[in-house]
Amino acid sequence: MKGWETIIDAPGIPKANFRLSNNVRYFHLSAKPINHNLLTNLAIKAKGYNGSTPGPLLVARQGEWIAITVENRMSEDTALHVHGYVKPNSQDGAPDIGEPTPVIKPGQSYTYRFYLWQSGSFFYHSTHGFQSNEGLIGPLVVLPKSDSAAKDTIPDGDYVFLLQQWEISQPTLGKVYPGTYSIDKFGRNPNFFTINGKAFPDTVPVYVKRGQKIRMRFINKSNNSHSMHLHGHDFRVAAVDAFPRHNLMHDTINVASGQRWDIEFLANNPGLWPLNGTKTFHRSNNGETPGGMVTRLIYI
DSSP, rough: OOHHHHHHEOSOOOOOOOOEEEEEEEEEEEEEEEEEEETTTTEEEEEETTTBBSOOOOOTTTTTTEEEEEEEEEOOOEEEETTTOOOOGGGGGOGGTTTSOBBBBBBBBEEEEEEOOOOOOOOEESSSTTTTTTOOEEEEEEESSSSSTOOOOOOOOOEEEEEEEEEEESOOOOOOOOOOEEEEETTSOHHHHHHBBBBBBBBBEEEOOOOOOOEEEEEEOOOSSSEEEEEOOOOOEEETTEEEEOOOOEEEEEEEETOOEEEEEEEOOOOEEEEEEEEEEGGTTTBBBBBBBBEEEEEE
């Protein structure tokens, strides 16, 4: 069996490089303006970490220390918060409300350090203004301390999905108008919906084999909740907000803003199956269907 760190994947999102020294896992994130394609023919002027939105998938181990250096290559202040992780106040990353955490000025860097006492699904994001709505967000997964300790729970495939929504000016509803657009940072009336930074049909499918045990992790920080449904399969809820759940079966989950849901299922029904949001408009690109928060589970 492959090691858990090897198999975990966020389809379409790069996995962050790291350096491990003296039980500290070091990551580097560069926050800067980017142009990002939601669709082949539609791009947005956004903000991203290491050139993408969502930012890269950070993977670490329970029992390690994590050190995340954030380099500010923007013309405005920023800060970084790892959502859902209990840590010292000085490392929490919300200076705008008076926490003893520094603001990261343009051209400056800051390194957040804390102990990884808990395994599970988390995410990191900017706390400055509406920068997270503009793209400064990314997934963090903390795996159990060792594969040997978790040998009975290691899946054959482990997939991370970060859900986002975007408000982009378009002349009319019901059609996608190609081009590169600024986004409304307030996002009160979103008209594009993405999984790992892409809208269907540009989302990256998940490929599985019959008999595999599959884990999926859903992460949301957008202004809306997103209910997610996998066709052709029932699934077990493994964890919510990194806290284990037992004997809880579903076929649809409602991922509220700030939540992380981990599910597991047995790949036992071959075919090509949609994995999608259930809200009808969220399955469109500015009202053009099919689109939006849809990807595919494909047996090979």
